[in-house]
Amino acid sequence: MxxxxxxxxxxxxxxxxxxxxxxxxxxxxxxxxxxxxxxxxxxxxxxxxxxxxxxxEEPDAPSGAIPEDPPDTLPGDEDEDIPPTDTPLTDAQGDVFAYLPVGDLLPLSGPGFVDDTVYRPDIVFPTEDRVFLNSQVYRYGGYQGSLNGMEGGQCEIANYDYPWQDTFCEKRSRNQDLCPGGGHEGLDIRPASCTKNVHWAVAVEDARVIDVRRHWVTLQTADGTIYNYLHLNMGALEVALGDDVAQGQRIGVISNDFYNSDGSSVATTIHLHFEMYENYVASDGADPLFTKVNPYMTLVSAYDAKLRE
The missing domain is CATH 1.20.5 (Single alpha-helices involved in coiled-coils or other helix-helix interfaces)
Structure with missing residues (x-):
């Protein structure tokens, strides 16, 4: 065993x-x-x-943490309803905002003045409604409109459309400091419709009313910048000499008031002529000159911000 x-x-x-x-x-x-x-x-x-x-091998989320949700779409399956980042900017009527380069004036209308400086990036646009920057003299309704074949009245629909066009240093009857051979040291702003005493002009910044005369109102900011508003209805202003105004406050309605120094009336179209004084340096090393500057790109910037709001 x-x-x-x-x-x-x-x-x-x-x-x-x-x-x-x-x-x-x-x-x-x-x-x-x-x-x-x-x-x-x-x-x-x-x-x-x-x-x-x-x-x-990645660890789980710690206790109490909320795990991330999976993406709504996979690569190549993007939502087609999302607009691209370069979607054109449109105004309240759905029209696409566009503007021509600074200094690009109508043919035969003057030398222009190229200045792409945005002098005051935080201003609001000087009108409540949409507007069209273009010539009041060399387009339809202007006494020089025939030079470019634009014969007709100021209410022609072509005047109320984009793109904007610069009018600083358009040729007028006399020269100015920045406009030898030109003379128009401001920008012409056509209101939303060919109707006077309807569309409001507003203060672009907090400022004080330092001048009211004939056919213009002048505002000055605390740091010295000056703005002139011309061709408002001077008999129906919302401000008076010496008033402090807040940014966006109504000043008056856009009209066609225009008077000689003797008080006689001068014919013009329905528009706001807008001017701006700043320290301007003509070249490197030159002394600054407090003078009218071309506010075209400053207004383009303000209008862009207005439409985005």
Whole structure:
């Protein structure tokens, strides 16, 4: 009985060793197969495998944290209703705002004056409604309109459309400091419609009314900038000499008031003539000159901000 028991125990040990050997061979075979598979992956995909592995090993969100929602759209499946970033800027009537470069005047209308400075980036636009900057003299309704084939009245629909056009240094009857051969040191702003005494002009900044005479109102800011508003209805102003006005406050309605120094009336179109005085340096090293400057790009900037609001 003892010899048989020893023999049986020996067989059991042998079987156990054989089983362990078989398992070891299986693990070795699996290891060799995976090694060959990884080494056979082309180099351009090796990084992708590593990235995927590291992504799997990222820890879960800490307790109490709200996991991020999956994106609403996948790449290549963007929402077509989202407008592109370069969507044209439109006014209240849905018309696309556009403007010609500074200094680009109508042919035969004057030398122009290229100054792309935005002198006061924080002003509001000087009118409540949409407007059109263009010539009151060299377009329809102006006494020089025929020079460019624009014969007709000031209410021609073509006058009430974009793009804007600069009118600083248009040729007029006399020269000015910045406009030799020109003379118009301001910008003509046509109101939204060909109707006087309807559309409001407003203060572009907090300022004081320092002059009211004939056909213009003058505002000056605390740091010295001056603005002139011409051709308002002078009999129906909302401000008086010496008043302090707040940015955006109504000054008066746009009209066609225009008077000589003797009080006689001068014919003109319905528009706001807008002027701006600033320190202007003609060239590097030159002394600053406090004078009228071209506010075209300043008004473009203010109108752009107005439409975006």
């Amino acid at each position: 003892r010899a048989g028991s020893e023999t049986q125990k020996g067989n059991t040990t042998v079987n156990l060793l054989i089983g362990l050997a078989i398992v070891s061979l299986c693990f070795l075979a699996v290891w060799w197969y995976e090694k060959q598979a990884v080494e056979s992956v082309p180099p351009q995909f090796a990084d992708e495998l590593e990235d995927e592995g590291s992504a799997i």
